[in-house]
Amino acid sequence: MDLNRRSFFKVMGATGLTLAVGKDLKASPKAGKEKEFYGVLYDSVRCKGCRGCEYDCADANGLPEPLPNKEIKGLRKPDEFHRTVVNEYKTSKGIVYAKMQCMHCNEPACAAACLTQAMTKTQDGPVIWRGDKCMGCRYCMVSCPYDTPKFEFHSANPKIQKCTMCYETRVQKGELPACVENCPNEALMFGTRRELITEARKRIVENPDLYYDHINGEHEAGGTCWLQLSPVPFHELGVKTVSNESYPSMTKGFLYSVPSVFVLVPALLLGIQQSTKGNSLKEDNEDE
Amino acid sequence: MNNRAYIAADNDGQPILKFLLRELKPKGKALTPFNIISVPIILLGVVLIVYRFIYGIGSITNLSQDMPWGLWIGFDVVTGVAFAGGAYVLTFMVYILNMKKYHSIVRVTVLNGFLAYLFYAGALLLDLGRPWNVINPIIGNNFGVSSVLFLVAWHFLLYMVAQLIEFSPAIAEWLGARRARKILSGMTLAAVIFGITLSMLHQSGLGALYLMAKEKIHPLWYSEFIPIMFFVSSIFAGLSMVIFEGSVSHRIFADQISDKHQKAQAGIIHGLAKVCTGALFAYFFLQVLVFLHGKNWVYINTPMGYWFLVEMLGFVLVPMLLFFYSYRKGNIFLIRLASIVTMVGVVLNRLNVTVIGFRWDAAVHYVPSWMEIVVTLTVLFTEIWIFRWVINRMPVLRESPKWVNETKTNQVSVVDHRRA
Known part of the structure; x- marks a missing residue:
């Protein structure tokens, strides 16, 4: 009996803990707060590949200055020294430029x-990293x-x-992200995600010859705050499917199965243990 | 030989500090082949670890932005923990199913499991870029409850406590602490039940870690069923390790094992071989189902496809048949061989998910640096050193000191008395 009671408390404790802990599973915005995500619309049709955003990003985030054009060979990816890069792609519609950075997913895998x-989705949309928490x-x-x-x-x-959409340094103070503010070709636009999607649709409808009919980020990975328009299919711009x-x-x-396992398995184990107990006593006596 | 050990275990009259100091001293020969190989590697490994903490993880590993986890996670943690699965399977058989036959190997298996977790969790610390923040998910200011890694980390911790409780009667016997032994062994069943539940969840959790890496793992190894695959394979991985480790320690520590247990060994190995056959069959069947449902045959006629066939046929099907054949024939040698083939297969499987099949399409594929391998060996050898230290001092393989049985018989007679 003693064992029963102890295991019982253990099971109950574990269950309570898992239930308490298992509630808030998604890194999605809190319900009830009618706040819209902000995001950026990047238009590859307008982008002239000046790479000014790379320099502004490095400047705003204290990163080393990007390489000049003539030293660049081939396609680059963002790395620990470059939160964003603009690459030149030879596509079916000639040369097209594409900017790469964090997509700021609505439900980010990283968070x-x-x-x-440490990696967290802010209520305003940007996904940021906090060094005091990260291990x-x-x-x-x-x-x-x-x-x-x-x-x-x-x-x-x-x-x-990673790109933080300049959340803590600029957006929270009411300023635009560094890359958006300084883009000379208006290829970058900051706004709520809803406004940006409307604007993107408008551009596609008004210039169907210029635009490929898809907004990258509208549905990808469950939707992202960073949206992209392109003149060509996105795989030609090295965009990951x-x-x-x-x-x-x-x-x-998997995570939802955890509370059930914690309730059912110990109960089952204890049941089996109790039902096989008799055998062992007999064998015990035979053994010793 | 055993005489001295008995005195140590039954040291009632001795001052505890003096006893501990004496036990700390090495026993046995210093120049064994194992020592000669392991000591230089451990020393080199320590130097490399210091270097890593000064110059960063990239200074001694080949990890890159595309390959954030390498050998230290893929082998040390993911594979090592699978091999430590023997502890929960055996405690299930002995304490839940009351299969008395396997009782004599429970302690050594639990010790093995505990040390494996201790050292592989330790290896995890080496891989952390900002290890000073490791307490964040534990002390509660930053619970990332939506993370599978959060679950795995907590389960590692809790399971280590459970295993320590399961093993603690041996420590109490070593120190001659009779009362403590009685209390601790009373906690065994609760620890076992808790431990099995935790193991089910974190063995599968190690697979679930990779669920979000959907596009990065080769489709032959990625499916929504990775967690179940990892759980089922941890059963035969753990038991093969028990068979292998049992065979080795029965040779090396032969002087500690009583004749009775020496004879029981064959029966134990037979029984475990049977369980392995069943678990391997279930696993193989699952793999076939996933293969068919995923329409994965389109990948077979590629290099990765051949590699998949090597793993599935050569290291799952073959050892399964070998286990089956050898336990029917009663051939211990073949069982041992089958357990080794199975272990190689588990290593292959875990590395295929975590390292080889991870970013299989990358232009430059990750190959661990020699320094990563040395650090891995350092972790492994240090664990074996501690294992040997404990085996030589505590009643793990050898019989418990006499006083334990005396109190036990008293208890049994009390129980009998009550029943009558």
């Missing part, structure tokens, strides 16, 4: 993966479908580098 909430496990890098977070492998105090499903939902099934 769902983070066990310390450097790099699970965000494993999970991100766009490979956005970059890790400083050659530092004793490494940081994760990702699932339209939200990435955190892929682990939901």
Whole structure:
């Protein structure tokens, strides 16, 4: 009996803990707060590839200055020194430029993966990283479908580098992100996600010859705050094909099974143990 | 030989500090082949670890922005924990199903499991870029509850506590603490039930870690069923390790094992071989189902497809048949061989998910640096050193000191008395 009671409390304790902990599973915005995500619309049709945004980004975030045009060979990816890069692609419609940076997913895989909430989706939309919480496990890098977070492998105090949409340094003060503010060709536009999608649709409808009929980020990875328009199909711009499903939902099934396992399995085990108990006593006596 | 150990275990009259100091001293020969190989590697590994903490993880590893997790996670943690699965399977058989036959190997298996977790969690610390923040998910100011890694980390911690409780009677016997032993062994069943539940969840959780890396893992190894695959394969991974490790320690620590247990060994290995056959069959069947449902045959006629066939046929189907054949024939040698083939298969499987099949299409594929391998070996060898230290001192393989049985018989007679 004694054992029964003890196991019972253990089970109840574990259940309570898991239930308490298992509630808020998605890194989605809190319901009830009627706040819209902000985002950026990037238009590859308008972009002239001046790379001014790269320089402004480096300047605003204290990163080393990007390489000049003539030293660039081939396609680049963002890395721990460059939160954004603009590449030149030879496409079916001639040369097209495409900017790469964090897509700021509506339901970010990185934030769902983070066990310390260092990577977090702010209520305004940008996904940011907080160094005082991060333990450097790099699970965000494993999970991100766009490979956005970059890790400083050659530092004793490494940081994760990624585009934060200048959230803490500018957006919270009512300013535009550095890249948006300084773009000379109006290829970048800041606004609420809803406004941006409307604007993107308008551009596609008004100039169907110029635009490929798709908004990258409207549905990808469950929707992203960063949206992109292009004159050509997106795979020609090296855009990764990702699932339209939200990435955190892929682990939901597993995580939701945890409370059930914690209730059912111990009960089952205790039941089996009790029902096989008689055998052991007999064998015990035979043995000793 | 055993005489001295008995005194140590039954050291009632001795001052505890003096006893501990004496036990800390090494026993046995210093120049064994294992020592000669392991000591230089451990020393080199320590130097590399210091270097890593000064110059960053990239200074000794080949990790990159595309390959954030390498050998230290893929092998040390993911594979190592699968091999430590023997502890929960055996405690299930002995304490839940009351299969008395396997009782004599429970302690050594639990010890093995505990040390594996201790050291592989330790290896995880080496891989953390900002290890000073490791307490954040534990002390509660930053619970990332939507993270599978959060679950795995907590389960590692809790399971280590459960295993320590399961093992603690041996420590109490070593210290001659009779009362503590009685209390601790009373907690065993609760720890076992808790431990099995935790193991089910975190063995599968290690697979669930990779669920969000959908496009990064080769489709032959990625499916929504990775968690279940990892759980089922941890059963035969753990038991193969028990068979292998049991065979090795029965040779090396032969002087500690009583004749009775020495004889029981064959029966135990047979029984475990049977369980392995069943688990391997279930696993193989699951793999076939996932393969068919995913219409994965389109990938077979590629290099990765051949590699998949090697793993599935050569290291799942073959050892399954080998286990089946050898337990029917009663051939211990073949069972041991089958367990080794199974273990190689588990290593292959875990590395295929985490390293080889991860970013299989990358232009430059990750290959671990020699320094990563040395650090891995350092972790492994240090664990074996501690394992040997404990085996040589505590009643793990050898019988418990006499006083334990005396109190036990008293208890049994009390129970019998009550029943009568």
